[in-house]
Amino acid sequence: PSLQFPPLMNCAVELLDRRVLGGEGERVCLRAPGGLRWTYRDLLGHANRIANVLVHELGVVPGNRVLLRGPNSPMLAACWFAIMKAGAIAVATMPLLRAKELGQILDKGRITHALCAHALRGELDEAVATRPSVAHVVSFGDPAGAGLEAAMARQSGEFDNVATASDDTCILAFTSGTTGQPKATMHFHRDVIAACRCWPPHVLRPQPDDVFIGSPPLAFTFGLGGMLLFPMSVGASTVLLEQASPPKLLDAIGEFGATILFTAPTSYRAMAEGARERRLGAPLGGPLVKCVSAGEVLPAATRALWKDATGIEIIDGIGATEMFHIFISADEEHARPGATGTVVPGYRARIVDDEGREVPAGTVGRLAVKGPTGCRYLDDSRQRNYVGDGWNYTGDAYYMDADGYFHYQSRLDDMIVSAGYNIGAPEVEDALMQHPAVAECAVIGVPDEERGQIVKAFVVPRPGHGAGELLVRELQDFVKRTIAPYKYPRAIEFRDSLPRTETGKLQRFRLREGKP
Ligand code: 3UK
Incomplete structure (x- = not known):
């Protein structure tokens, strides 16, 4: 991929203005339920109006951090492009976050302005109430027609784009996990375009x-x-x-x-x-x-x-907030069951031991990745601990096979050690999921006097399958027949559902804490 960028570049101009200037303004860009349909020209007009509101009514200057909050919608997309055009930094927040988590983001991100879907104002207002540093919060989607839409109506659909440097930060991305302190990573205008030139044309096409x-x-x-x-x-x-x-x-x-x-x-x-x-x-x-x-x-x-x-x-791919998007993947023709894929053009990946030395093919170690889109933490100590010489340690245990396919094992801190064996929870989960009675499942290690840890499975049964001692024994036998017998779950507990983040990640730590 071509990853040379001019000194001045704005990702919104590249993705939006250029398409309209190039004569493709009438193509349909965004659609939503209820018949909404915006062309590229429509999106440009809305983004320009919002950018004018930001600059002329709310006093946004380049480099200001603007919190963005709402479920996926065309207006949310228009706000995102407006922030880019104004040379500001978008700090988008997951819809389910509560006032406490939003407060941490407002502080850490040094937020001065916020654009927020009307329906999600509650938790944000609670967080903003004690933070005078947030100068303006403007709603969109207010059924009364007030807020951002009213301000847009006063503004022009033309906007004088801020001439950002290609290495100006335009995104502060907070990781999606809901554990502990949120960590923020920074991305430049050129990173956004680099991401568009690596995985999409080479894998998704x-x-x-x-x-x-x-x-x-x-x-x-x-x-x-x-x-x-x-x-x-x-x-x-x-x-x-x-x-x-x-x-x-x-x-x-x-x-x-x-x-x-x-x-x-x-x-x-x-x-x-x-x-x-x-x-x-x-x-x-x-x-x-x-x-x-x-x-x-x-x-x-x-x-x-x-x-x-x-x-x-399915086209599988591992990405990370730190790296912006997918860096190991395989298209539908090259997919291998059990492997994530090979390195995406533009990136490098390797498996290293605890001292950072590369390990031979077939050996499990820590995944390290380097590429045009990563990795800059807002937090200096994180940068020291998770980035070495430009290589980002993702926190995942993987091995690479002789053909260059990367095989996921587990999160490093989720590896189960039972009677001296290393067992990756996903392998046991995968075996369980091949059984017709299993709708969903999660595997963790629980402390055990004799073995250090034993494998424990939480299973959501499919309707019509009785959750009892009989099914426990059947599932245990099934796993023993499917993978190495020592990996079978010595304990099985049935649940109605499993704890997950808003992004679909299993929260093993909550199962370990014994919380529902
Ligand atoms: C895990 C995977 C196995 C892995 C993300 C695509 O998930 C994304 O970003 P996050 O920062 O989490 C990163 C971590 O999630 N993971 C993601 N994909 C896979 N594990 N197979 C996969 N295919 O532990 C990784 O370190 O929330 C994914 C694009 C952008 C993203 N931000």
Whole structure:
């Protein structure tokens, strides 16, 4: 990929203004339920009006940090582009965050302004109340028509874009986890464009007539890329859904004729039967051509289930907020069950031991990655501990095979050590998920006098499968037959659901703490 950038560059101008100036302004860019349909020209006009509001009414100057908050919607996208155009820094927040977490972001991010969906004002107002440093909070989507929309009506649809440097920071991305202190990573205008030039053209290969759809929030860089930047980088259109639970997403795929789907592994698992009934996969005559999974490990059982239901091989990819987007992945033709994929062009990845020395193929170690989009923490001590000589340590245990495919084992701190054996929880989960009685499951290590730790599984049974001693024994035998017998779960507990983050990641720490 070409990763040389001019000294002055603004990512919004590259992705939006240029397309309209290049004569493609009438192409459909954004769609949403209720018939909303914005062309690239429409989006440019709205973003320009909002940029004028930011600069002329709210006093935003280049470098100001603007908090952005709302479920996925065209207005949220327009606000994001407006912040870029004004040379400010977007700090997008996950919709489910509470006042306490928002307060930490306001402080750490030194936020001066906020644009917030009307429906999500409550928790933000609570956090802002004790923070006079936040000068302005403006709502959009207020049914009374006040707030941002009223201000936009007063402003011009033309905007004099701020001439940002390509290495000016434009995004402060807070990690999606809900544990401990939020950590922030910085991304430049050129990083946004670099991300559009690495994984999408080499692995996803979208076309201008593709229709993107999916669940990840724009506040999560997986969603920002997949649901907004990547479709726009080829002039395609994207469907932004405020709610994208599995049933809603299934409906929307059919309604909009979506061709490219982005979601998390659990969502694929939950949608498989519905996708089969509706024949959504292109091989069965439906619209859907490509399906991308990221955010956490894709179990081989889920890959097989989806393929069986739709005829589509999922494109798996590991990305991280630190690296902006996906850096190891495989397209539908090169996918290997059980492996995430190979290094995406533009990036380098290697497996190292605790001293940072590269280990031979087949040996499990720590994943380190380097590329055009990472990695800068806002926090100096994090930068020292997680970035060495430009290599970012993702915190994942992986091995690379002789063909250069990377195989995920577990998060480093989730590795189970039982009677001297190292056991990766995802491998046991994958085995359990091949059993027809298992809807979802999670595996952790629990302390044990004799073995140090034992493997414990939390299982959500499928309807109609009795959760009792009989099923426990059957599942244990099943795992022993499927993978090395010493990995079988010595304890199994049945649950109605599992704790997950808003991005679909399993919260093993909550299971370890014994919380529901
Ligand atoms: C885990 C995966 C196995 C892994 C993300 C795509 O997830 C994203 O960013 P986060 O900062 O989390 C990063 C961590 O999540 N992970 C993500 N994808 C996979 N593990 N297989 C995968 N395919 O532990 C990683 O270190 O929330 C994903 C694009 C942008 C992103 N920010």
